[in-house]
Amino acid sequence: DTAVSQTPKYLVTQMGNDKSIKCEQNLGHDTMYWYKQDSKKFLKIMFSYNNKELIINETVPNRFSPKSPDKAHLNLHINSLELGDSAVYFCASSQGQRPQPQHFGDGTRLSIL
Amino acid sequence: QKEVEQNSGPLSVPEGAIASLNCTYSDRGSQSFFWYRQYSGKSPELIMSIYSNGDKEDGRFTAQLNKASQYVSLLIRDSQPSDSATYLCAVGWGGANNLFFGTGTRLTVIP
Numbered sequence: 178d179t180a181v182s183q184t185p186k187y188l189v190t191q192m193g194n195d196k197s198i199k200c201e202q203n204l205g206h207d208t209m210y211w212y213k214q215d216s217k218k219f220l221k222i223m224f225s226y227n228n229k230e231l232i233i234n235e236t237v238p239n240r241f242s243p244k245s246p247d248k249a250h251l252n253l254h255i256n257s258l259e260l261g262d263s264a265v266y267f268c269a270s271s272q273g274q275r276p277q278p279q280h281f282g283d284g285t286r287l288s289i290l
Numbered sequence: 291q292k293e294v295e296q297n298s299g300p301l302s303v304p305e306g307a308i309a310s311l312n313c314t315y316s317d318r319g320s321q322s323f324f325w326y327r328q329y330s331g332k333s334p335e336l337i338m339s340i341y342s343n344g345d346k347e348d349g350r351f352t353a354q355l356n357k358a359s360q361y362v363s364l365l366i367r368d369s370q371p372s373d374s375a376t377y378l379c380a381v382g383w384g385g386a387n388n389l390f391f392g393t394g395t396r397l398t399v400i401p
Contacts, residue, residue, distance in 0.1 A: 218376060220334065220391040233388055267333060276322035276382020279389060281333040 180204070181282040183268045189288045190258060197254045198285045200268030208232075209251035210279065211243060212267040220267070226251055255287075263289045292317050294381050296392035304400050309366040311395050313379030316360070322382035323355055323362045328394065329375045338364060369399045 183200040190196055202209060210233075211223040225233035226245040240256045251268060265286050269279040293316040303309045311325075322341055326334035340346045340353040340362065352365040362381075366373055379392040 217393065218328075219393050220378065222388060222390075225388060276389060278324055278336045278339050279380075280336065283333050 181268055181270050181280050183266075183282040183285055185285060186283060187286050187288075189290065191290050192258055192260060194258050195254070195256045196258060196287070197252055198266055198268075198287075200251045200253070200282055202249055202268075202270040202280075202282075204270055204272075204280060206270035206272045206280075207248050208271050208273070209245065209248070210269040210271075211251065211253050212269060212281075214265045214267060214284070216264070224251075224253075258287075258289050260289050263287055292381075292383060292390050294379055294390050294392040296377075296379050296395045298393055299396040300398055301395055302398045302400055303369050305369060305371060307369050307399075309369045309373065309397055309399070311364040311366075311377050311379075311397065313362045313364075313381075313392055314360055315362070315379075315381045315390075317381075317383055318357070318360065320357075320360075320381045320383055322389075323353070324380040324382070324389065325351075325353060325362075325364045326378040326380060326391075327373075327375045328378055334378055366397075369397075371399045371401050373397060374399050 181202045208227045210225045214220045224243045229245045245251045265284045268282040271277040271279040325338040328334045338353040346353045350367045354363045376394040378394045380389040
């Protein structure tokens with residue numbers, strides 16, 4: 178199936194740990210994103226990559242580091258996890274540089290104990 | 291600071307009625323406008339996109355855009371209980387493919 182897929186779906190871990198979330202899209206899109214959705218359901222852009230190049234880097238702690246090995250993959254590594262990092266993280270993709278519809282993965286629910 | 295505002299609701303309508311969802315945005319340079327539907331515990335799903343002033347219809351959904359008033363709306367005709375979800379308005383600016391989302395309106399369709 179054509180889709181945006183991210184793993185894992187759930188991530189429960191202790192404060193201070195380091196974790197990674199992976200995302201892959203087979204829609205042939207050239208732009209990928211990471212969003213954070215907090216408990217109030219507000220969806221906020223974190224990063225955007227176009228053809229493996231970082232183009233959007235919103236105000237996000239340095240503990241968050243994206244990496245795009247190719248245009249079909251965008252991973253998110255988080256160091257020294259904090260309680261406030263608990264949220265749902267969505268990966269999305271779209272085609273082109275102008276604002277285009279974005280297609281979302283199913284999300285990774287991160288819970289910090 | 292670019293802002294997208296929606297009434298958080300909840301908005302309740304009886305089955306078969308028209309649901310009207312509204313969104314305003316702050317930047318006159320906005321070019322692209324999208325409505326997403328998000329069921330509880332699920333990911334946002336694109337239901338409508340609109341780029342020019344006027345109405346755009348797709349099945350039971352109609353998006354309306356008024357750039358002069360910086361206003362975009364979504365009408366859902368013949369509302370069904372399966373339409374119960376949170377509806378997110380998203381606005382795109384300029385050359386960067388960056389969307390700003392509103393906080394969403396929670397819609398409940400009562401059978």
